[in-house]
Amino acid sequence: MAQMNIGIAGLGVVGAKTAQLLLSPLHAQNGTDLSLRAVSARNKDADRGFSLDGIDWHDDARELAARDDIDIIVELIGGSDGIALELVSSALRAGKHVVTANKAMIAHHGFALAELAETQNVSLLFEAGVAGGIPALKLIREGLAANHLTRITGILNGTSNFILSEMTATGRPFADVLAEAQEKGFAEADPSFDIDGVDAAHKLAILAALGFGEKISFDAVQCKGIRAIDKADIAFAGEFDYTIKLLGIAERGGMRSVQPCLISNSHAIAHINGAMNAVCVEAEPVNIINCSGPGAGAGPTASAVLSDLIDIAHHRTAPVFGVSTDRLEDAPEISAAKQISKFYIRMLVSDRAGVLSDITAILKELDISVESMLQRGQPKADTVTLVMTTHQTSLEAIEKAQARLAKADFVTGNIMVLSIIDANELR
Ligand SMILES: NC(=O)c1ccc[n+]([C@@H]2O[C@H](COP(=O)([O-])OP(=O)(O)OC[C@H]3O[C@@H](n4cnc5c(N)ncnc54)[C@H](OP(=O)(O)O)[C@@H]3O)[C@@H](O)[C@H]2O)c1
Secondary structure, eight states: OOOEEEEEEOOSHHHHHHHHHHHSGGGGGGSOOEEEEEEEOSOTTSOOSSOOTTSEEESSGGGGGGOTTOOEEEEOSOOSSHHHHHHHHHHHHTTOEEEEOOHHHHHHHHHHHHHHHHHHTOOEEOGGGSSTTSOHHHIIIIITTTSEEEEEEEEOOHHHHHHHHHHHHHOOOHHHHHHHHHHHTSSOSSOHHHHTSHHHHHHHHHHHHHHHTBOOOGGGSEEOOSTTOOHHHHHHHHHTTEEEEEEEEEETTSOEEEEEEEEETTSGGGGOOTTEEEEEEEEETTEEEEEEEEOSSHHHHHHHHHHHHHHHHTTOOOOTBSBOGGGOBOOOOOOGGGOEEEEEEEEEEEOSTTHHHHHHHHHHHTTOOEEEEEEEEOTTOSEEEEEEEEOSEEHHHHHHHHHHHHHSTTEEEEEEEEEEEOHHHHO
């Protein structure tokens, strides 16, 4: 087997581990001849846990793409644009294979990069970009190649899942658990991409493009994060036998959304806790496949990077999004308002006669039917917390009800609305 020379750009959490694995004796056992030839990062003097002896250093990562002796560029810098995109574009243009963990870049520029890789007849692989150590893209691209995928559901962000799991297990508030996640290194100093659902939306866009043979569209993903989830919502969800999870859901020809949902405790995905990820694929004829595993971190992510490198060394090739770019269809544009679901509604209302009938009158006018209702008062308080779950209805109707209720003199503060997913909906 011919030797493949590798240049790694970015030697942080993932890049350093990838380099260590490539240099380790264990790696020699995978039957390939991958050789780490050059690296780039910002600080040459940082301790990366391996020796730079015999490996060329570049201050400017873009120089890696210009080297004739490098066959594969591994981009592990991050960021949807900037240096990462410049490096990957120029590497593909120079006829080099590219492996990256950069889901943000693929979500925003994946189609153009796939066209470039196709023109140059090289591989562009990003297994590490989605669900870390779970080989989700290989599963869809190769293992389920004979199937017609209908829906992909996932817990795609370990930080959010850690926070929600901790809130569920301990009853602690969001801010408290977020601070702990930051201390433990599960959450970035700026956690917004994780907790606002953006990171999960990048991954869902990739899964949908590959699973449904579509031009990748980040804009087609409706995205809502977990900042507003109150410990009361977690507790009430539990009383109704649901767990709150940040779920990414993509349906063929339908909605793509990342949002916190109440998921029935009878579904396996409700029990994926901590920083774990899960991917659930519904397809014909296989029916349903559930996978779970570590969604981030040095080892799981480097494992996925290495598996892409090994595929390239073994000449295992496939179009970037499963079919050639000229056969990819446009992603459907579906308004979030059309989403049909059961809903959970929590609000604080005045504790006086007639309020319940006023609320049900508003819901009735919008054809929203209530499935169950729970009322919790507090001693000496003149308000009560009212929690309702509805039968299937449109988000449009729920948002109209929310707007009308928010104006009512008997409602105090914000009204929380979350989608409910029953186990039978996911099969
Ligand atoms: N961490 C995870 O668990 C995980 C999981 C899945 C996917 N990913 C993705 O993997 C990629 C890398 O993430 P990470 O967590 O490893 O990030 P990280 O720890 O912040 O590392 C980033 C690396 O890029 C280097 N870098 C920054 N700007 C550079 C520049 N202009 N030129 C050359 N090198 C530059 C940094 O150099 P210095 O070290 O010298 O500062 C650092 O080594 C991202 O796309 C991320 O989304 C990460």
